[in-house]
Amino acid sequence: MATQEYKLKDIASFADLQPMEKLECEVEGIPDGRVLVLKFDGQVHAMSPRCTHYGAPMKLGVVAPDGRITCPWHGACFNIGSGDVEDAPAPNALNKFDVFEKDGAVYIRGTETDIKAGQRNPVVQCSVSKPEERVVIVGGGSGTLGVIQALRELKYPGQITIISREPYLIIDRTKLSKALITDASKIQWRPREWYTTAAIETISDEVTGVDFQAKSVSTKSGKSFPYTRLVLATGGVPRTLPLPGFKTGELENIFTLRGIADVQAILAAAGPEKPKKIVVIGSSFIGMEVGNALSKDHSVTIVGMEAAPMERVMGVEVGRIFQRNLEKNGVSFQLNAGVSKATAAEANPKSVGAVHLQDGTVLPADLVILGVGVRPATDFLRQNAAVTLEKDGSLRTDTHFSVPGLDDTVFAVGDIATYPYRGPGADLSAGGSPVRIEHWNVAQNSGRGVARAIVHARHAPLASLPPKAFIPIFWSAVGAQLRYCGNPVNGYDDVLLHGEPENAKFVAYYCRGDTVVAVATMGMDPVMTKSAELMRRGNMPGKKQIVDGVDVLQVGVPQSVRV
Template sequence: MSTKPSRGELTDSDSENPSEELTEVVCLESDLQDGQMMEVEVGHHGVLLTRSGGKYSAIGNQCTHYGAPLSKGFISGNRVRCPWHGSCFNVHTGDLEEYPGIDCLPCHKVHIQNSKVYVSINKKTLRQEKRIKRMGTAVPGVTHTVLLLGGGAASLSCAETLRQENFGGRIIMVTREDLLPYDKTRLSKVMNVESDSILMRRMEFFHQYDIEVWLRKEALSVDTDKKTVTFDDGSVQSYDQLLISTGCRAKGLDVPGMNLGNIKMLETPEDARQIHAACTGSDVVLVGTSFVGMEVASYLTDKASSITVIGSSEMPYQNTLGPEIGKLTMTMLIERNVKFYMNDSVTEIRGVNGKVKEVVLKSGKVIPAEVLIVGIGTMPNSEYLKDSKIQMTSKNFVKVDKYMHTNVPDVFCGGDLAMFPLAIAKNRMINIGHWQMAQAQGRIVALNMLNKTTELNSVPFYWTVLVGKTIRYTGYGEGYTELVIKGQFEDRKFLALYIKDEEVIAAAGLNFDPAVSAVAERLATGKVITKDEAQSDDLSWLQLS
């Protein structure tokens, strides 16, 4: 599924033309109670009808992220949360309220007559499932410059939010990649990917809203006194406000033989395509049971001639999803003939004719390998900040407060590089490399750049796809002491609730929609889910479909 619109997009200004409308009776007024929703059809077009605060509303039913049916999601107050990846939309306006989606939904007119509910759709917008929020452009004579270092999720959402909030100055996004911002979450899931199909926005979009994008350009140093950034081509750019969001890069193995051919790390679409090509019909060894490592192993199960995974812990995801789910994911891949060597590590890579031939493990095992893929985690791209006044942690992440400010005025940081206070974890300083959190942080940066004081309060939400099954996760489970399970691991249909200090701090689910979104929404509204509620047999609060 690509993030590009399947049937065109409309902008806010398009949807206000009251030209020909298609109106149909969709239900009786009594069919929906307050706080309920359902999918209805108008002109063979799916519409989400909701009733909230006594008011009927109608918006598009397909999530603008990957097209999930929102009617199968979770409704709470004035918003609906997508069952698949946690995007949120206002039920009255269709406006996006939480990422990873980036577009709003079309909003339709509703009226009630003789106890019947009528929905009217503008024929012109019938086929359009996405709506771009109204955005301004640069205003001649406004010289205020916002410089965005990095071309990922945080930079893009920062740029878009600035324009949505009518910032009229100059916006420059600088990336060392040769591509416009793209959906990185796809790389380990669909590896033979065409770069064009995963772009978040096309060049016309950046032109239309006066967002300059400089490709193939890397920052070498930042002078926060002079407010300048020096780049690798010798150019210097001054800024009024700066966002640092240059992310992280893959860590290599520190062992002999790492310079041999056919050793791969996944960072770009080109890497993904090369891995796909090199692994087809080959003996593949994968080091690391991270989300990326396991997804790549899963993707290759029907392509490589053999796959061996080497992990340093006892189970995959031991410290994130926990050993129980780790064991299940391992079983799912073992059923597809993936071999695991856990509690082990690589000590040497041996080659012949400059290419990998075998991998030597600490345990003494020697494994034949034609391709070696390394997925053992990441390191921050922050070397260029070493001589600046920007405060970093001992591991070279950039420290920010809940407004995403660094210690230096007018300098912000977001995305995988940021060490930030997480609201739902009692403002504990953490670093998480989630796509949706990077997007949320970029938005918070933009608002605070414009002095619209806003705190980061998003709840982490991510997902991983293994052998065609999606495990969803929300919250922050580190330090959990107990696991409450609904459903059955054996049936591959479950919800795991992570408990700490007698309350739920995170949840993971498989084939249990929209339960993970329900937990995310509860965490987001600050309503505690007690251990007693988690253990109760009453599951009505999860709105299971």
């Protein structure tokens, strides 16, 4: 389709825009055609108006002084000048359009297809020009997606091989507990054709060992794969309970949730018949999400050890907001509760029939779901003398997610990586505070960082590459959409709760001394996104400023465009 000029409604002149102002404009002549127009650093830009992740309106996004615009929902970030992806979880770039003034109006130049599409695949077609170079990635989750996408965006010329024990291509795992999706194709990030076009080999197999000296991985099927760079992104293994009735093989209808097969098994056990009694053990985000999803058709009880859901991470007041949200949807809670055992159903001694709490309470259960956390999936490395696992089973890495002692040839990302966090509250005098974070965005952003490191290390020492900073972000569906950024790596000692918490509309500032180390929001977007950007640049207001009434959304915004 030929490039054409299209007049924009809602704006008559560049002079109508103030610095860093954003305006979503209708495109004349294209039904439902819209673009985002913004002024940055003296120039006017026109780009697609919706985030390529979940379609958030970028007019509510955050513009940063270093030329980034960040989605108001989940932290996806784009380069204003090019539209390229800067940070996860955006799979595609934004389309950019020439924008100019003519005859007393503002126009863009582009194709109707590009305007309607609203995004572009940054990996169009790749060929392997350096077959002697090969990146092998073990695992098929978010970290892997970050690695492969960024490698090809950066024109890595070597081979790329993914080895994953999961039988499907990379999926949006965040939707499993929120929406209980049973069809992998519906939440697959990329179709198989994309991998073929991007010259990425995908292998369904399980890695059983690594020879770090010979630079080769071995698999359960008996195959071996040489590498020049290795990325370990194996994710987590759901924890179980070492209690009577919960041990493997003792009772049926006790489930964990990690993959598509787990969702299929849970929904099969719940069945289409009368509402089932479901007990979810663990008031974690996974536990609350799956409990909330099942509560539409079944009787759900969530058992938690704390006084409020997620009390240790979120605090009692915020945890109680989650609890009230889910109770409105019919979920019951047993809190300050410990589990002692599970017993069989009278009608079927092979299947679970009840969960017994330590105080003597008996909860009838047709099925049980365990949401008690995950451990790093590193069992295949436990007997390997070339690496030393941390106490929790993770691998310690440097700021580039490179595993020390292996000549910058091996990287670890996601649930299995303990890396030096350098955000607010971290010990910067020690180069950062070691932390392991089980967030989708952290895995993907660390994967993107690894790709950048691999491409750089082809021509220069990795030590010469400044690490790219990112702030951890996660989101959850706990009766309403929760957004969270930062990490209280060394704890917090106070929570400032603003807004209308009684109506599940709030912003919570988690403070250690005067430093705001994390921010959570519900119904107050894009405060979280703005806070994450301020944290990344070291400009986040302190506790005293928050108490004195500073508006985080207006920090750094020119007076002329403040709301």
